[in-house]
Amino acid sequence: MNRQFPGTPGHQRFLLGLSRTLLDAPAGKLAGVLVIRFRHLHEIQVDYGYQQAEQALASFARRIGGVLRDVDIIERIGDFTLALTLPALSGSQQAELAASRILELVEVPVEIGNDKLTLKLDLGVAMYPADGHAPESLLRCAEVACDAAANTVNGYQRYSESLEDRTDLPRSYLMEREIADALRNDEFRLYMQPKIDLRTGALTGAEALLRWDRPDGRQFRPDVFIPVAENSNLIVPLTIWTLNAALRSSDELTARFPAFTVAVNLSPSALSHGDIFAHVAQATSIWCSDQPQLVLEITETALFKEPERAAQTLDALHAEGIRLSIDDFGTGYSSLSQLAALRVGELKIDKSFVQGVTRIEKNAQIVRSIIDLAHNFDMTVVAEGIEDAQTLEFLRALECDAGQGFYFARPMPVEQFIDWADSYQPRPQFASVVGLVQG
Ligand code: C2E
Numbered sequence: 362m363n364r365q366f367p368g369t370p371g372h373q374r375f376l377l378g379l380s381r382t383l384l385d386a387p388a389g390k391l392a393g394v395l396v397i398r399f400r401h402l403h404e405i406q407v408d409y410g411y412q413q414a415e416q417a418l419a420s421f422a423r424r425i426g427g428v429l430r431d432v433d434i435i436e437r438i439g440d441f442t443l444a445l446t447l448p449a450l451s452g453s454q455q456a457e458l459a460a461s462r463i464l465e466l467v468e469v470p471v472e473i474g475n476d477k478l479t480l481k482l483d484l485g486v487a488m489y490p491a492d493g494h495a496p497e498s499l500l501r502c503a504e505v506a507c508d509a510a511a512n513t514v515n516g517y518q519r520y521s522e523s524l525e526d527r528t529d530l531p532r533s534y535l536m537e538r539e540i541a542d543a544l545r546n547d548e549f550r551l552y553m554q555p556k557i558d559l560r561t562g563a564l565t566g567a568e569a570l571l572r573w574d575r576p577d578g579r580q581f582r583p584d585v586f587i588p589v590a591e592n593s594n595l596i597v598p599l600t601i602w603t604l605n606a607a608l609r610s611s612d613e614l615t616a617r618f619p620a621f622t623v624a625v626n627l628s629p630s631a632l633s634h635g636d637i638f639a640h641v642a643q644a645t646s647i648w649c650s651d652q653p654q655l656v657l658e659i660t661e662t663a664l665f666k667e668p669e670r671a672a673q674t675l676d677a678l679h680a681e682g683i684r685l686s687i688d689d690f691g692t693g694y695s696s697l698s699q700l701a702a703l704r705v706g707e708l709k710i711d712k713s714f715v716q717g718v719t720r721i722e723k724n725a726q727i728v729r730s731i732i733d734l735a736h737n738f739d740m741t742v743v744a745e746g747i748e749d750a751q752t753l754e755f756l757r758a759l760e761c762d763a764g765q766g767f768y769f770a771r772p773m774p775v776e777q778f779i780d781w782a783d784s785y786q787p788r789p790q791f792a793s794v795v796g797l798v799q800g
């Protein structure tokens with residue numbers, strides 16, 4: 362939530378322009394207010410420098426200018442945020458059309474330094490007069506929609522009153538204390554989602570995923586609280602909690618399924634925390650009677666933020682017999698030489714590529730390339746987000762090693778997972794292969 366002080370000049374200029382538009386609005390005409398927020402711009406600033414990030418933003422803003430009419434107004438209202446006024450529209454479809462044109466523009470990468478990056482953005486739309494009459498409230502509605510757009514597949518959201526429910530999420534400065542309390546009061550739950558061998562259909566392990574069951578009965582997903590924990594020191598105790606909970610349960614699971622591995626997500630800020638290796642080693646020594654069957658999933662961006670330091674930590678973990686997996690692979694910008702230099706055993710293809718792999722040729726090409734790349738580097742490759750039989754077949758034909766997704770099972774509380782694992786039978790597609798393997 363990146364609300365700006367109303368005092369910034371861009372913000373004031375925008376509101377002034379919007380109020381003139383509303384004053385001059387011809388009878389019966391509508392106006393659209395769009396808020397566009399760039400994701401990852403801060404990381405780009407850190408990696409490439411402020412100047413380069415600003416240039417990329419400016420060139421993208423010019424691109425947006427190219428699809429607007431002369432009467433439309435575009436203004437930068439915050440570090441990562443643009444706002445637009447589209448006056449004199451005859452229907453809200455015109456605002457939606459402009460939004461979809463802008464979202465198409467991100468498909469073309471922007472040049473930054475010697476690289477080409479695809480920017481990611483969230484876009485919220487509010488309409489005058491349906492959503493409000495005052496400039497401030499219209500802009501606020503567009504911001505609320507933009508916040509909600511972050512949770513949609515295409516990054517687009519039209520304002521509606523139901524989105525206001527989300528504003529009862531605690532603000533991050535309040536949530537920090539609540540997370541600390543929740544750790545003390547044992548409100549976190551460990552969920553597990555199975556990982557399946559795509560050749561045989563066998564259960565090979567699980568990914569540990571956090572949930573927060575709050576005393577008011579609501580359950581928060583990690584997308585809500587992990588970023589807050591990451592921005593405070595709380596990510597360390599939270600990671601330790603997860604590691605211990607996952608290893609405690611996996612000991613029971615490895616007793617029943619000898620090759621079972623449990624995967625724990627390691628946040629970027631946890632990785633750069635000097636002690637993380639010590640905490641991992643301590644947790645494995647407490648819970649693992651034998652060689653630890655632990656996989657740590659680390660995102661690509663996290664690994665290459667501080668490559669030397671990451672390489673040291675990874676070497677130390679590797680020496681302990683802990684396997685490393687690069688999560689959300691394909692969404693970052695790691696180079697082949699960086700990849701080859703790290704002791705990584707597994708690549709996980711992000712679900713944004715896996716979903717639609719049977720329909721979108723670009724996704725198919727990306728998935729195919731990642732699988733080849735992993736195999737050329739002697740790594741295993743896991744696809745996340747398998748939701749249907751067709752996607753499963755597609756991935757099996759490409760010889761993807763393992764997979765997880767709603768098609769097999771949704772993440773479930775650990776106790777339930779243990780029962781699920783006990784009665785697990787591979788889906789019929791695997792029948793012939795399982796027969797071979799077991800026979
Ligand atoms: P991730 O590591 O990419 O985890 C996969 C996410 O995809 C999970 O969301 C999972 O529930 C969801 N998913 C699995 N299969 C499917 C499918 O077939 N379709 C769809 N649409 N989604 C699927 P979840 O549990 O909400 O976790 C979101 C993110 O939060 C995770 O993304 C991970 O980055 C983070 N996270 C979760 N638990 C932890 C944790 O213990 N520590 C840290 N640092 N991060 C965590």
Ligand code: CA
Pocket residue numbers: 568626658688
């Ligand atoms: Ca993961």
Ligand code: CA
Pocket residue numbers: 688689711712745
């Ligand atoms: Ca992912």
